[in-house]
């Protein structure tokens with residue numbers, strides 16, 4: 001199951017659906033941040049939700065979302081940047097958060113995130129318009145419900161979001177992904193009721209992934225009884241962070257000569273770590289001195 005995302009419509013455009021496999025993407029995020037299984041599940045779900053919501057709501061591939069989940073649990077902040085073109089990055093404040101499994105044997109995402117707090121999403125359409133931010137209170141901290149609540153209230157779009165992740169005891173993410181189904185304003189009660197009935201019988205996303213193995217089949221199962229039209233397949237779902245040595249150098253150069261001299265005298269070199277991808281950058285004394293010459 002390579003990381004992919006597909007967009008579809010059903011019932012002549014009155015239903016919109018997006019499904020994604022994100023296993024490799026989430027594994028890379030978890031490796032980079034050395035997350036515990038509980039933190040992996042929370043970060044993985046947030047990365048998946050970001051990709052699904054960005055793809056469902058952004059018309060332009062340059063569109064992006066910045067998601068901040070701030071609950072009162074031990075995990076602290078979850079921050080995710082997701083683009084409509086399939087690129088996503090993110091981190092959690094405390095990646096080593098460990099909680100015992102729930103009574104159902106699942107990883108305790110709600111306990112790690114916290115039951116109260118906020119979910120804020122900044123929407124940037126990628127076309128130069130002013131980004132806007134919507135904020136809602138958390139419902140359960142399980143993330144799927146919280147994003148559903150966000151879309152129903154902040155975006156006035158009735159939605160069903162199923163996020164699935166299974167983390168093996170070794171810490172490896174075996175399967176991760178999700179399914180988002182949205183009802184368009186002109187759908188009407190009859191379609192809404194039929195869809196609700198179908199979705200209420202649908203197994204969890206992890207079970208669907210194991211049962212069908214393809215997003216196309218998962219979408220057809222989720223929308224059975226409706227005529228489904230696949231609109232777009234995005235093959236390049238990936239963890240991606242635009243940080244680079246160049247960017248670090250530019251940031252250092254913007255500090256000005258006095259501060260650069262201070263860094264040279266006090267630390268000998270400059271070190272920086274990207275929050276989003278945990279990449280570490282070391283800028284040597286020689287490189288710092290070059291910045292001074294070039295200023």
Ligand SMILES: [Zn+2]
Pocket residue numbers: 241242243274275276277278279
């Ligand atoms: Zn980075």
